[in-house]
Amino acid sequence: MNETHGDTIMRVENLAVHFPMGGGLFGGQRRWLHAVDGVDLELKRGECLGLVGESGCGKSTLALSLLGLQAPTRGRIILDGHDVSGSAGKDRKDRARFAQMVFQDPYSSLNPRQTVRTTLEAPLRLHGVTSRSEIDDRIADVLKHVGLRTDQAERFPHEFSGGQRQRIGIARALILRPKIIILDEPVSALDVSIRAQIINLLLELKETLGLSYVMISHDLGVVEHMSDRVAVMYLGRIVETGGWETIFTNPQHPYTRALIAAIPDPFSRTTGVKITGEIPNPLNPPTGCGFHPRCPEARDICRIPPAPLLEAIAEDHLVRCRRVGEFA
Amino acid sequence: MLKTFAIASALALTMGGIAEAQTPRKGGTIRLTAPYGSSFANLDIHTSNRAQDEIYAKAIHRTLYNWDSAANKPVLELATGVTASPDGLVYTFKLRDDAIFHHGRKMTADDIIWTFNRLMDGTKAYPGARYVRIIKGAVDVEKGQAKTISGLKKIDDTTLEITLTSKVDPGFYFHAAMTSIYPADEAVKESFNSKPIGLGPYKFLEYVPGSRLVGERWEKFYKPGKPYADKVSISIMGEAAARDVAFRNKEIDTSILGPAQYVAYQGDPALSKGLLEVAEVYTRNMGMNQNFKPFADKRVRQAINHAIDSDLIIKRLVKGKAYRATGWLPLSSPAYDKNLKPYAYDPEKAKKLLAEAGYADGFEFEWTATSNESWGIPIVEAVIPMLEKVGIKVKIKPVEGTVLSEVVSKGEYQAYIWSNTSGPDPLEALKCFHSATPQSACNYTAFKNANLDKVLDEAAASEGEKRIELLKKANAIVQEEAPVWFFNYNKAVMAYQPWLKGLQPNATELAIQYPEELWVEESSPAAK
Amino acid sequence: MLSFIVRRLLQTIPIILAVALLIFVMFSVIPGTFASSMGDDGRGMLDAQVMERMNKEFGLADPVYVRFGKYIAQLAQLDLGMSFRTRQPVSSVLADRMWPTLQLSFAAMMFSIVIGVPLGFIAALRPGSIIDTVSMVGAVSGLSVPKFWLGLLMMYFFALQLGWLPSFGYGDGGLRYLTLPAVALGVAPLALLARTTRAAVLEIMNADFVRTARSKGMSEWRVVQWHLARNALVIVLTTIGLQFGTVIGQAVVIEKLFAWPGLGSLLVDSVTLRDIPVVQGAILLIVMFFLLVNTLVDVLCAIIDPRIKYT
Amino acid sequence: MKIRANLLIGGVLFATVILAGILAPLLAHTDPVMDANLMFAEEPPGGEFWFGTDAQGRDIYSRVLYGARISLTVGIVSQLINTVIGVCLGLSAGYWGGWWDDFVNGLTNLMLAIPSLIFALAIMAILTPGLTSLLIALGLTNWSFTCRLARASALSLKSQGYVQAAKVLGYGDIRIMLTQLLPNMLGPIIVIGTLGMGGAVLAEASLSFLGLGIRPPFPSWGSMLSDARDQITTAPWISVFPGLAIFMTVLGLNLLGDGLRDILDPQSRTRRA
Amino acid sequence: MSQKPLLEVENLRIDLSIGDTKFPAVQDVSFTIGRGETLGLVGESGCGKSITALALIGLLRHPLSIGGGIIRFDGREIQSLSPAQMRQLRGDRISMIFQEPMTALNPLSPVGRQIAEMFVLHKGASWRDAERQAVEALASVRVPAPERRVKDYPHQLSGGMRQRVMIAIALACSPDLLLADEPTTALDVTVQAEILDLIRDLCAERGTAVLMISHDLGLIANMCRRVGVMYAGRIVEERAAEDVFRAPSHPYTSGLVASLPLLGARARQGRHRLMEIAGVVPPVAAFPAGCRFHPRCRASTEICVAADPEVTLLPNGGSVRCHHHE
Numbered sequence A: 001m002n003e004t005h006g007d008t009i010m011r012v013e014n015l016a017v018h019f020p021m022g023g024g025l026f027g028g029q030r031r032w033l034h035a036v037d038g039v040d041l042e043l044k045r046g047e048c049l050g051l052v053g054e055s056g057c058g059k060s061t062l063a064l065s066l067l068g069l070q071a072p073t074r075g076r077i078i079l080d081g082h083d084v085s086g087s088a089g090k091d092r093k094d095r096a097r098f099a100q101m102v103f104q105d106p107y108s109s110l111n112p113r114q115t116v117r118t119t120l121e122a123p124l125r126l127h128g129v130t131s132r133s134e135i136d137d138r139i140a141d142v143l144k145h146v147g148l149r150t151d152q153a154e155r156f157p158h159e160f161s162g163g164q165r166q167r168i169g170i171a172r173a174l175i176l177r178p179k180i181i182i183l184d185e186p187v188s189a190l191d192v193s194i195r196a197q198i199i200n201l202l203l204e205l206k207e208t209l210g211l212s213y214v215m216i217s218h219d220l221g222v223v224e225h226m227s228d229r230v231a232v233m234y235l236g237r238i239v240e241t242g243g244w245e246t247i248f249t250n251p252q253h254p255y256t257r258a259l260i261a262a263i264p265d266p267f268s269r270t271t272g273v274k275i276t277g278e279i280p281n282p283l284n285p286p287t288g289c290g291f292h293p294r295c296p297e298a299r300d301i302c303r304i305p306p307a308p309l310l311e312a313i314a315e316d317h318l319v320r321c322r323r324v325g326e327f328a
Numbered sequence B: 001m002l003k004t005f006a007i008a009s010a011l012a013l014t015m016g017g018i019a020e021a022q023t024p025r026k027g028g029t030i031r032l033t034a035p036y037g038s039s040f041a042n043l044d045i046h047t048s049n050r051a052q053d054e055i056y057a058k059a060i061h062r063t064l065y066n067w068d069s070a071a072n073k074p075v076l077e078l079a080t081g082v083t084a085s086p087d088g089l090v091y092t093f094k095l096r097d098d099a100i101f102h103h104g105r106k107m108t109a110d111d112i113i114w115t116f117n118r119l120m121d122g123t124k125a126y127p128g129a130r131y132v133r134i135i136k137g138a139v140d141v142e143k144g145q146a147k148t149i150s151g152l153k154k155i156d157d158t159t160l161e162i163t164l165t166s167k168v169d170p171g172f173y174f175h176a177a178m179t180s181i182y183p184a185d186e187a188v189k190e191s192f193n194s195k196p197i198g199l200g201p202y203k204f205l206e207y208v209p210g211s212r213l214v215g216e217r218w219e220k221f222y223k224p225g226k227p228y229a230d231k232v233s234i235s236i237m238g239e240a241a242a243r244d245v246a247f248r249n250k251e252i253d254t255s256i257l258g259p260a261q262y263v264a265y266q267g268d269p270a271l272s273k274g275l276l277e278v279a280e281v282y283t284r285n286m287g288m289n290q291n292f293k294p295f296a297d298k299r300v301r302q303a304i305n306h307a308i309d310s311d312l313i314i315k316r317l318v319k320g321k322a323y324r325a326t327g328w329l330p331l332s333s334p335a336y337d338k339n340l341k342p343y344a345y346d347p348e349k350a351k352k353l354l355a356e357a358g359y360a361d362g363f364e365f366e367w368t369a370t371s372n373e374s375w376g377i378p379i380v381e382a383v384i385p386m387l388e389k390v391g392i393k394v395k396i397k398p399v400e401g402t403v404l405s406e407v408v409s410k411g412e413y414q415a416y417i418w419s420n421t422s423g424p425d426p427l428e429a430l431k432c433f434h435s436a437t438p439q440s441a442c443n444y445t446a447f448k449n450a451n452l453d454k455v456l457d458e459a460a461a462s463e464g465e466k467r468i469e470l471l472k473k474a475n476a477i478v479q480e481e482a483p484v485w486f487f488n489y490n491k492a493v494m495a496y497q498p499w500l501k502g503l504q505p506n507a508t509e510l511a512i513q514y515p516e517e518l519w520v521e522e523s524s525p526a527a528k
Numbered sequence C: 001m002l003s004f005i006v007r008r009l010l011q012t013i014p015i016i017l018a019v020a021l022l023i024f025v026m027f028s029v030i031p032g033t034f035a036s037s038m039g040d041d042g043r044g045m046l047d048a049q050v051m052e053r054m055n056k057e058f059g060l061a062d063p064v065y066v067r068f069g070k071y072i073a074q075l076a077q078l079d080l081g082m083s084f085r086t087r088q089p090v091s092s093v094l095a096d097r098m099w100p101t102l103q104l105s106f107a108a109m110m111f112s113i114v115i116g117v118p119l120g121f122i123a124a125l126r127p128g129s130i131i132d133t134v135s136m137v138g139a140v141s142g143l144s145v146p147k148f149w150l151g152l153l154m155m156y157f158f159a160l161q162l163g164w165l166p167s168f169g170y171g172d173g174g175l176r177y178l179t180l181p182a183v184a185l186g187v188a189p190l191a192l193l194a195r196t197t198r199a200a201v202l203e204i205m206n207a208d209f210v211r212t213a214r215s216k217g218m219s220e221w222r223v224v225q226w227h228l229a230r231n232a233l234v235i236v237l238t239t240i241g242l243q244f245g246t247v248i249g250q251a252v253v254i255e256k257l258f259a260w261p262g263l264g265s266l267l268v269d270s271v272t273l274r275d276i277p278v279v280q281g282a283i284l285l286i287v288m289f290f291l292l293v294n295t296l297v298d299v300l301c302a303i304i305d306p307r308i309k310y311t
Numbered sequence D: 001m002k003i004r005a006n007l008l009i010g011g012v013l014f015a016t017v018i019l020a021g022i023l024a025p026l027l028a029h030t031d032p033v034m035d036a037n038l039m040f041a042e043e044p045p046g047g048e049f050w051f052g053t054d055a056q057g058r059d060i061y062s063r064v065l066y067g068a069r070i071s072l073t074v075g076i077v078s079q080l081i082n083t084v085i086g087v088c089l090g091l092s093a094g095y096w097g098g099w100w101d102d103f104v105n106g107l108t109n110l111m112l113a114i115p116s117l118i119f120a121l122a123i124m125a126i127l128t129p130g131l132t133s134l135l136i137a138l139g140l141t142n143w144s145f146t147c148r149l150a151r152a153s154a155l156s157l158k159s160q161g162y163v164q165a166a167k168v169l170g171y172g173d174i175r176i177m178l179t180q181l182l183p184n185m186l187g188p189i190i191v192i193g194t195l196g197m198g199g200a201v202l203a204e205a206s207l208s209f210l211g212l213g214i215r216p217p218f219p220s221w222g223s224m225l226s227d228a229r230d231q232i233t234t235a236p237w238i239s240v241f242p243g244l245a246i247f248m249t250v251l252g253l254n255l256l257g258d259g260l261r262d263i264l265d266p267q268s269r270t271r272r273a
Numbered sequence E: 001m002s003q004k005p006l007l008e009v010e011n012l013r014i015d016l017s018i019g020d021t022k023f024p025a026v027q028d029v030s031f032t033i034g035r036g037e038t039l040g041l042v043g044e045s046g047c048g049k050s051i052t053a054l055a056l057i058g059l060l061r062h063p064l065s066i067g068g069g070i071i072r073f074d075g076r077e078i079q080s081l082s083p084a085q086m087r088q089l090r091g092d093r094i095s096m097i098f099q100e101p102m103t104a105l106n107p108l109s110p111v112g113r114q115i116a117e118m119f120v121l122h123k124g125a126s127w128r129d130a131e132r133q134a135v136e137a138l139a140s141v142r143v144p145a146p147e148r149r150v151k152d153y154p155h156q157l158s159g160g161m162r163q164r165v166m167i168a169i170a171l172a173c174s175p176d177l178l179l180a181d182e183p184t185t186a187l188d189v190t191v192q193a194e195i196l197d198l199i200r201d202l203c204a205e206r207g208t209a210v211l212m213i214s215h216d217l218g219l220i221a222n223m224c225r226r227v228g229v230m231y232a233g234r235i236v237e238e239r240a241a242e243d244v245f246r247a248p249s250h251p252y253t254s255g256l257v258a259s260l261p262l263l264g265a266r267a268r269q270g271r272h273r274l275m276e277i278a279g280v281v282p283p284v285a286a287f288p289a290g291c292r293f294h295p296r297c298r299a300s301t302e303i304c305v306a307a308d309p310e311v312t313l314l315p316n317g318g319s320v321r322c323h324h325h326e
Helices: A058-065 A093-098 A116-126 A132-148 A148-155 A162-174 A194-208 A220-226 A244-247 A256-263 B050-059 B109-119 B137-143 B240-248 B259-267 B296-308 B310-317 B345-358 B375-389 B401-410 B426-433 B450-461 B464-481 C003-027 C048-057 C064-076 C090-125 C130-142 C145-160 C174-207 C208-214 C220-255 C261-275 C276-304 D002-022 D060-096 D098-112 D116-127 D131-139 D142-158 D161-168 D175-211 D222-232 D237-264 E049-057 E083-089 E109-121 E129-142 E159-171 E189-206 E217-223 E243-247 E251-259 E265-269 E302-306
Strands: A008-021 A031-044 A046-054 A074-079 A099-102 A180-184 A210-215 A229-234 A237-241 A310-313 A318-319 B029-034 B065-070 B073-076 B079-084 B090-095 B152-156 B158-161 B202-208 B214-216 B231-236 B254-256 B275-288 B322-324 B362-369 B393-398 B415-421 B483-498 E007-018 E021-033 E038-041 E064-073 E094-097 E178-181 E209-214 E226-231 E236-241
Touching: A008 A058, A008 A210, A031 A058, A031 A210, A031 A237, A046 A058, A046 A220, A058 A210, A058 E129, A099 A162, A099 D161, A116 A132, A116 A148, A116 A162, A132 A148, A132 A162, A132 A194, A162 A194, A162 D161, A180 B109, A194 A210, A194 A220, A210 A220, A220 A244, A220 E265, A229 A244, A229 A256, A237 A244, A237 A256, A244 E265, A256 E189, B029 B050, B029 B254, B050 B214, B050 B231, B050 D222, B073 B079, B109 B152, B109 B158, B109 C276, B202 B231, B240 B254, B240 B259, B240 B464, B240 C145, B240 D222, B259 B275, B259 B483, B259 D222, B275 B296, B296 B345, B296 B375, B296 B483, B310 B322, B310 B375, B310 B483, B310 C090, B362 B375, B362 B401, B375 B393, B401 B415, B401 C261, B426 B450, B426 B464, B450 B464, B450 C048, C003 C064, C003 C276, C003 D098, C003 D116, C048 D222, C090 C130, C090 C174, C090 C220, C090 C261, C090 C276, C130 C174, C130 D237, C145 C174, C145 C220, C145 D175, C145 D222, C145 D237, C174 C220, C208 C220, C220 C261, C220 C276, C220 D098, C220 D116, C220 D175, C261 C276, C261 D116, C276 D116, D002 D060, D060 D098, D060 D131, D060 D142, D060 D175, D060 D222, D060 D237, D098 D142, D116 D131, D116 D175, D116 E038, D131 D175, D142 D175, D161 D175, D175 D222, D175 D237, D222 D237, E021 E049, E021 E064, E021 E236, E038 E049, E038 E217, E049 E064, E049 E094, E049 E178, E049 E209, E094 E159, E109 E129, E109 E159, E129 E159, E159 E189, E178 E189, E189 E209, E189 E217, E209 E217, E217 E243, E226 E251, E236 E243, E236 E251, E243 E251
Parallel strands: A046 A210, A046 A229, A099 A180, A180 A210, B029 B231, B362 B393, B362 B415, E038 E209, E038 E226, E094 E178, E178 E209
Antiparallel strands: A008 A031, A008 A074, A229 A237, A237 A318, A310 A318, B065 B073, B079 B090, B090 B158, B152 B158, B202 B214, B214 B231, B254 B483, B275 B415, B275 B483, B322 B483, E007 E021, E007 E064, E226 E236
């Protein structure tokens, strides 16, 4: 069963994740939170896909479903040609060898009671690597890749600095030799002076090990620097997607434009076109285009249900906006 | 042969060393304690056979007979005279015509008949039924085959004829508080449960469940001039240590003492003056189950009696608050044999007996015991090393009192330690070793001895001195057969405040006092 | 608000039912019966006929499931059954004993709250000071003493040696009689409340919003008054609610020692005498009381703390 | 350095009790059960009998030493049972959530609603008094706080990166609970366990007072204290020494618990409530 | 108006006590802020920027304490003020906004009341008047429907709204100096932009000077005229904002600027390997001797290990603390 052509390593089709809210024995009315609401994505081999959006846009839930930690309500996830949707727990071990994750907070993402060696050795043993020498080799190998010394393996996380911890986190993600790595805000919790080290390391690893990345970030500078393609999410949906250059030099969706404009420019005190208001409550999303209450370009047409479709306006450039034609 | 009992008017005559020749003072409150638990069962004395409840019952209620502590026998209370038929089965009572219930009505024979019929109500299981059952036809009522007891006949309002099933002294049966006479008209009412009405010297005033019961003087009590005090208050105090503090703090007038406090009070110059000691009719013993192989052998049972230094335990652990048991019948029993010698402490002899019985290397048994300080685990703990010396190992099986009575009556034990009533009627007490008595009744060791059965049957058929002689003989047989380790007879000790006068040394249960005999002097904190 | 209270009360029903089931099952296997308990004072047993009759009268002869069915049917009609011992409805037996226990446990809690909470507060405002050290050493000691031992010592000291107070009993139910048992019962919750209050205040002292309050230029007293007290109160209230359960449990010991005629001594007595309907009723009542107090605490917390939803 | 003071004093007190228990056969002068000699009943402290003798003439010093064994067994074993129950239920409930969590929550509320002393009392009456019964009674009735704590910890820990990472690496649920969650919640649980041990020693004394504790001949402090309460005016030493032993042990455990809390669980408030 | 600067900080030292030892978490920090001026302090976590702000408002708590130096506010040394005088200053003339708007507000008190407290404390207003003024204050931070919002509790508000409430509190008494400690770090980018605009506009209106603290160099450069760069408890460089990016003098600043993936950089110059600063930020207890940056500095020489660099004034008005400044 091979449903994708050769260079697509992962495809997500119409994925949705809904959570029940409230309810229970005496709990009142049960409502559904549409965290992810119909997402289509494609990740090509060796590519870094940047996933951009503000808090509550559903990017983290999306990542969890990709890893099999969150069962999707509907939709399909096709990994390397195999449909793995539906099962959140059963094939966890199989999926572990295919996709891994690097976490945002290097402090909470390492078990404080385990040495680096235990952290790296336990997954190997779990996945059937039992020979002492092979384990040692693979640990040494992965530590070398992330720039740590082998003798540091016997230490506990608290003996490392933040940057080093993130290297350990990366080593843990690499130890099973996965093909895809999900990077969840990989540098935002690090000291500014350390970020470049990790960014450079991740880019190197991508080349040398032939990895594919899905990177979640709200830091547009990092996204621009690292991504090959970018998807912008808002209220559980992708509102604009395309190559990095397209998104950063020719953004079409008003939300993408606003995001870029919101970054303080160190060289000028002027400010771009800004949006006001806050992200709506996902439990009670606006009708029609979810962005219309904050959109400086909103017209009556934007308020009419259903939500606008994600339409191609150029090759590899899709935008979810009814008025996109008028902006050109 | 006609037997006439004198009216028991001489109660106050012999008060041991306590009653001094002085005029009883009127007024004040008598503050008694009920020491056996933290509550009364309820206010219907027919439902409870506990000593605890009998304490208040004697203030509120009256029975046909009463226990004369001085003469140590039952005497007529609600009757002025009684005649027995020659065959000893039909008793005709001349009832008091001055006994007036607290609601103002005079007692008649109907009230007694009503009361006894009530006790036999088979659907209610009143514990007092065991006494009434000696009346002819009572069992039929219990089984629902008759409406009224045929053996009860009202001649007129003050004359009652009772026909018995066997030749026994009804006095031993109808002095129990469980047979208190109720007013037939009032006792059927729901309110009776919370506001009892009786014939006693004190009229029910208030009851705080779990705390105290208070009665006030019944002006129309049939004994002239009595009761003396205005009120009687009975505080429920199960905790000995708390009772000790309260007594020393002069908050209560009487306190029943345990061994520890007995010593302390004896040693205290002030407190030692107010101690009343009585040989009660309880025999503390270790029962041995004869279905447990070693105990089937008489020699083993005797060996145990020889192996334990009972005197030492009584002296040091029980602090002298007990009398050494010679046989089953206690000191205060009319059939007590002064000449009977207790088993001597003789470990060598014990070893010899054990060897003869085939237990030269000893054996091990399980000893079921409660935590009671006078007849429970503390005693067992002191005995263990003594038995160990003759090669017998003991494992304690601790249980609650409720469980003890259940396992013992079912025979599900190897040995137990308990305190059992051994009086006041010696025949009744010894019948417990009659093979016809079921284990569930009181033959707890399932004792069988043809010789004893014969002597007891003879005793039942005889009377007077002859009966006493036969009972002494039976007691000797029981001692020889040693179904139990004869430990001690209880010495009950009551501490009383110097201002409290008129206490009676009641051998059936010292805590049970007739409050109409008591009075308090001016010095009492509650004299007003 | 009202619906919140109703909902919280409804939520206690499953717990009460579960307790009823648990207690029933537990006491259906207890050795000994009420009838056999009547012989435990050594005055002679009931005869076998009466025992059998008694067991039949009390329905103990039926198989367990029949008894449980009857029991539940009774409960459904809010009938707790008849006491074996008093031969009266359990509800009236409980009614007699409830007030003294309420009196005692409320008095003990009042004592512990009135002293414990301010003590913890003062200790927290001056951490490391003499008063802090002394009160916390006192608190940890108060938690470490066997309760009946403490009660006994107090009895000897205050009643016998000093003669200030009566040593035992309910008396007229007044303060003189209440004081000693309430204090003996209240020492442990006092110690715990002092510690909890201190910890809660210290924790809130370090909260960001207290720093905000200081940055507004508030004096320490104002900070305590306007911002600290209410926040600490939520934690302290919860502790008080839970402590009620402990206090009622420990009341068993204190009531027995001081001859206090409450539910606790009734319960112990009824267990000893196997008066099972009273045991079941008393435990149910205690549980219901505990749940009621905690529902009340929840409601109070919801009033104080708007984050707790009560719509 | 107040933190160290409570840890130090608590540790020393507790260590003393442990040593007394372990070395009882070496330190004791007599056998605590068999050497009852009524000739020496109720001797006051001094000379041959350092702490005096009890009503049966047994050496209180020896019995207090052996009593440490019972009290430690009661404290440690019952608390171990509580901890295992509490952790198993709380950890799995917090981690899995859903109906299991609701069920465990209900069970915990049930346990909280019945005062634990009353619950233990009922269990003791049913099982008949004795050490095993006591361990069961105290071990089954005090796990609710541990359970709540374990549940709360599991809830907050399960969103930690390393737990997510373990899932991503393909760990099974049980393995995650045992290797990732459990070691990281152990600190506060040990604290609660330590404090609970003191509570168990006190509960044993209370149950003994109510006549439902450990029964002799084994010397438990609770029953020694309870049995001797009537002799408090005549022979106070019989109850003073076991009373002091209980007080010192519980005080030690409480101080130790406080000290451990300062180290292991710095941000906690008094969860024991 | 006096010609003296509003705030003068000279050789401020803040000690961190660990056991009996005191470590200088902040040392030799000097700067001035004029009336209505905005100064940015930028640095990584642990560099001492936040505690400097807390020192200015007198809120340092154990284990931190002022170990030396002078803080002069409007000509008065604040260390010499009594606690009561300091309280009068706090909130009224110097106020502060904190990073985490969730926890910085009392969860049990309606936000209106928390604003109103300011008027009661400093303006002697009655509660009734204060509550009314709170509505106005809330309106001034552009909160829609303020008369309803004043009754809300913090948990009912979004992060951005809470931070607006904090700003309303901080600016309620029109202070002379606002200390803004990472006011937008916890917020989303679009909300951050709004809040920054708000602070900028309101302070300009009131003539309030701002000390803005952040780890985000871009944000500080955008917001402030002058920037102080802090590293390991010291200000290593102080410049006009635009110079910091264009011509950084200190190796740390230049390293930092070169390591940032700035938006638009890739579009302009293509993807390049980012400059890395080696090593890690040292903890307070392990600040190195000599120049504190020397273990991580590419230009480090012997003198950097041996001697503490002095402050050097730069020709264009800035200053730098480096032996080898560019």
